[in-house]
Amino acid sequence: MADTVSPEFALDESDERTVLRLTGDWTVQHVQDVDDALREISAQSPLRLDVSELGQLDTAGAYIIDRTLRASGAAEDGKPDIIGVHPTAARLIAQVHAVSAPAPEAPAVDRGVLALLERTGRGFMDIIGETVATLAFLGETLVTVARLLLQPWKLRWTSIVSVMEEAGLDALPIIAFLSFFVGMVVAYIGATTLRDLGSEIFTVELIGYSELREFGVVLTGIVLAGRTNSSFTAQIGTMKMRQEIDAMQTLGLKPMEVLVAPRILAMLIMTPVLAFVATLAGIAGGIVVGWLSLDINPGVFIERLRSTVPLDQFWVGMSKAPVFGFVCALIACRQGLNVGGSVQSLGKATTTSVVQALFAIIALDALFAIFYMELGI
Incomplete structure (x- = not known):
């Protein structure tokens, strides 16, 4: 050298x-x-x-x-x-x-009326595009699930049972725990309000209607949106980042059948079970408050609940459960499949999945309320 x-x-x-x-x-x-x-x-x-x-x-x-x-x-x-x-x-x-060379200075943000209208228009078009894409994924999912149900030998029962355990049984303790304390809170609020009117006994009806019709299933949906949606999106998104889904397609396997359909079916089965347990736990919380604070014997509480709260209120709540479970799984799987090749996209997709699921649950619950009100139930 x-x-x-x-x-x-x-x-x-x-x-x-x-x-x-x-x-x-x-x-x-x-x-x-x-x-x-x-x-x-x-x-x-x-x-x-x-x-x-x-x-x-x-x-x-x-x-x-x-x-x-x-x-x-x-x-x-x-x-x-x-x-x-x-x-x-x-x-x-x-x-x-x-x-x-130093990075160029960021352009000044235009805060005029035209810029506001432009941002509003872009946001509205993004919402429209997201809605159309979600509906397209919904149609593809329904077709896939229907085809598998007509050909049950193609169902991946091992995957379905695994998801039922992970997203269903493992979530049972936290849902029951939260619902129990929500039932106690509702009972305390009702007792405090109704005591001034000398009508503490109507706390039973308050607990019955609220838990059977709303709180049990809505609380289940919210827990699933935070727990299960993030899990599903992270799992599928990680597979997308590692190109495992591309390898799966190379082998002739369809991601909709292998990844999406088992999660959809598992949530359709487990969400009503979780909502039922949440409803019972909420009623149990109300019974505890009635017994300790209102001197309402548990036997009297249950008998009054059975005689004054119609059974159709229970079915109103249970009818929402499969829909909530389906929507949560649908959003989670779609956002997982939308993940790109970076960690940032995985975090963004997970956050979007949880937010969309929470919004969808509250919006659907409002639509159910309007629907049953028009039916007089």
Whole structure:
């Protein structure tokens, strides 16, 4: 390997424009020797660059030279004013300049009326596009599930049972626990309000209607939206990031049949079970409050509940459960399949999945309420 010559420079201010004359090899081995001296240069005008006696040059040397030229106001367009001939100097300095140039300032945010209307329009079109894509995925899912139900030997029972355990049985304790305390809260609120009217006994009806019709199934849907949706989206999204889904398709397997359908069917089966347990736990919380605070014997509580609250209120709540479970699984699977190749896209898809599921549950519950009100139930 040939010996390198230490880099040196000199300033020639005899011309109308200051010339920076470079000699020696400006490479990473020795460029630090002139770094401090170059930082002290304070040219009054943009520098010209004389490379007639310049030896070897690498990116480290080109960076130091570009930094000096930029500090003097030269080479703002990445093309320095060069004197002499060098095989790589001009090209290498221009490349380093392009890479190390500071990022352009962000454009000022337009806060006028037209900009507001534009952002509103873009947001509305995004909502329309998301709705259309979700409906398309819904149709594909329904077709896939219906085809598998007509051909049950193609169902992946191992996957279905595994999802039933993971998303159903494992969620049973937390749903029962939360519903129990929600029932206690509702009973306490009812007892406090009705005591002023001397009608504490009607706390039984309050617990019966609220738990059978609303709280049991809605609380189940909210827990599934936070727990199961994030799990499904993360699982499928991770497979998408690792290109496992692409490998699956290469083997002739359909992701809709292998990943989506088992989760849909498992949630259709387990959500009514979870809602039933949540309803019982909420009623149990009301019984505890009635017994301890209102002196209502549990036997009297249950008998009054059976005689004053119609059974159709129970079926109103249970009719919502499969719909909530289906919607949660549908949103989770779709967002999981939309994950790209980055971790950021996985986090965004998981957040979107949970938010969309929560919104869908509350909106569907409102639609169910309007529907049953029109039916007089």
